[in-house]
Amino acid sequence: MGEKLPVITNKEKKHLLNNINGDFHSAELTAIMGPSGAGKSTLMDILAGYITHGVTGQININDKVRDLSAFRKQACYIMQDDNLQPLLTVNEAMMVAVNLKLPSDLSLSEKAKKVMEILESVDLGSDRETKTFELSGGQKKRLSIALELVTNPQVMFFDEPTSGLDIVASKQCITLLKELASLNRTVICTIHQPSASILDLFHHVYVVANGSCMYQGSVNALLPYLSEVHLTCPTFHNPSDFLLEVISGDHGDYSQILIQKSKNGLSQRWRSEIPYSAKNGLREIYQTPVVTQPPVQLTCIKDTPNTYSTSFGHQLLVLLKRTFLVISRDKTLTYNRLLTHFCIAIFIGILYYGIGSEAGDMYDNFKFMFFSAMFLMLTSFNCVTTTFPSELPIITREYFNKWYSLKSYYLALTFADIPVQICATLLYGSVTYFLTKQPVESFRIVSFLFMCVLISLVAQSFGLFIGACMDVKNGVIFGPFCMLPFTIFSGFFVQLNACHPSMRWLFHISFLKYGFEGMVLSVFGYDRPKLPCNSEYCHYSRPEKFLSNMDMAKSTYSLAVIFLGGLIVAIRISAYFVLRVQVRRSRGKRR
Structure with a gap:
């Protein structure tokens, strides 16, 4: 993805993203980080296809220009607020999702079985009869994820998934996202200021500041990357806190230096491949797999006249x-x-x-x-x-x-x-x-x-x-x-x-x-x-x-x-x- 994003704000044309580049891989959990107003949510909205007007540049999937209509059938966007029907039970909400998102010729028993599998995979099996307004923040987030897992999406976008959650629920949420990524999905989320333990769960970090990319690479390479420009993170200091301090100018103005060093997201020097053992050796906190069917390649699905799964x-x-x-x-x-x-x-x-x-x-x-x-x-x-x-x-x-x-x-x-x-x-x-x-x-x-x-x-x-x-x-x-x-x-x-x-x-x-x-x-x-x-x-x-x-x-x-x-x-x-x-x-x- 590249070029600029012009947006009309208060009758003035303003570039929210400036010629940024980047790539996101399957089987990889990516964190888009940056301070408030940096352009994280705008970038996420563009990647998800949520914003299409006022955007220039190109998004490719498997080296081909993205067909947005076909892409949206294979992707899902889970927003910051868990917008659920409060008076439905967990099971009722899931049954609505499967009845709308799966073919109508699928039997009721098959749909119920799939619902049970997904709920067990996100640790909501025991809360099937609980109304959604009675769920905790972490449970609501997991239900939001479960609702979209019905169609086995290959690309998943999350806007601030840990917002409003305590440290334990936040870690469980990100661990679940990492499990989703391990099943050959591309999982991308925005996150503001994760703890050190949560940051370590991510495979890939994409740092945005003032509409530009200041870093794209693995979590482990982040501090060595900063040290190359003489920015050393103090011992026992949270790397994400230090990163935000650097972006905010607390250690001097390094914005242009870091943007040039990362080539505004184009450089692949600090990327790292995930070993196969790492993909399959994730610590499991849930007992059953998230889905029982293998993921499909994005390029195999073409757009069809039927926009929706049901009539x-x-x-x-x-x-x-x-x-x-x-x-x-x-x-x-x-x-x-x-x-x-x-x-x-x-x-x-x-x-x-x-x-x-x-x-x-x-x-x-x-x-x-x-x-x-x-x-x-x-x-x-x-x-x-x-x-x-x-x-x-x-x-x-x-x-x-x-x-x-x-x-x-x-x-x-x-x-x-x-x-x-x-x-x-x-x-x-x-x-x-x-x-x-x-x-x-x-x-x-x-x-x-x-x-x-x-x-x-x-x-x-x-x-x-x-x-x-x-x-x-x-x-x-x-x-x-x-x-x-x-x-x-x-x-x-x-x-x-x-x-x-x-x-x-x-x-x-x-x-x-x-x-x-x-x-x-x-x-x-x-x-x-x-x-x-x-x-x-x-x-x-x-x-x-x-x-x-x-x-x-x-x-x-x-x-x-x-x-x-x-x-x-x-x-x-x-x-x-x-x-x-x-x-x-x-x-x-x-x-």
Whole structure:
């Protein structure tokens, strides 16, 4: 790999890597080292194919220019944060991985056997039924590795694999990576400041500083390399600490000297071959081999039209099952939502008890329906605004590592939450409808509940769209403001005929107006007979008179259904394309 990496940062072109060179061998564990901001993660992202834009130069595999699409099928990238589904058990997470990453014609028993082999190899066999949020940091890291071992990748990239781990867990993690490399894999990881014992586990060190290579070679040759320029590491001093001191200029400015000495990564003088005995004589801390199948040569695999191991339909089924499982265990998103709708329904039903059967309470009934529309809109919207921001790191990892297509993930996530939202809406609508004593006519009941569901699904769609556009903080703050115009122009606060002509178009795009009108029409429309009046005079004894005064006499239920249904489809399609952009941007942000 060579040449430069120009990246646009704050509208200025900046070279993050400068004409660096290097090579990484199979059966070798490589540490990319350097201080913060040196370009370690940028180099790793380029090698893994995580960053492709703004890069010049060439990456070869076995002396041939890399075919990135084919390469990504044989490689995996395990990032610094262990982005796992917290409510799945270890075994469930592994079964999702094998069902997505292995051919669908493989039997369930074969998949289960492979899962058990991999879990035993990473010392997680006894934790199969443990939920991932209950795992320790080291166990989460091993599970992240196990998930990618399903496809037996030949090149493995790790970004700061020891981050957040104690010295014991860190050493176990790097020892595991060394075992993976011993099976003829190329294993590359970034690491900031390893201890001396951890540094000794690496075969190869690649040192980056200010976007240039200051050393490429074996661990044993590092100190002799530095001593050739009169930099002597004190006795009992951690070599990695001394190296960072040199890079930081604590011992003088040796940056250009070391870059020239290593020929910016081109020199092979300090590389050393790993003896065959060393490859097979590693100290084992796990009892079973990591994989039972021999690795394949990178050059033997060519790109195929099928980007993923399984079909779109199979991916959708697996992801739907996973999402339903997560939703069923999520108390906040599922059970609390149902409980909230039920409790508010009881409260509102008692507050407006019996208003639907008396002409004198017509306007109170009108206010009840508007509150119901508002409540359903806000709860449906707020429940999903954090969905994509919280899931984005998981999507990015799994999508980049070729688990599934983004379309299958998006459809699974959006479809899975619809039944829960519909159940919550029907629960609220049914309880309030009968407590407020609305007309007991089947077509009115169905029309009212159906309109409630449409309002909820439109608001949910907007929540998904806002969640795809913004992070959690901005979504929570600015999301409700996006709902404000729909509320103002709903026809409750200001009616269409009383509004300034220049603003009337806003009524025609307010989904809450159409939903609210649909609810009112389902109760008061369709030639409902005169309501009984318990007072001397009831101005709105006839529902058609009330509809006329509320500027709803010419409104139609079917138009509301068509508008809201079309809006649901349009917003969800838009949210998908926004999510695509966000996934790509999340990769670019790592620069």
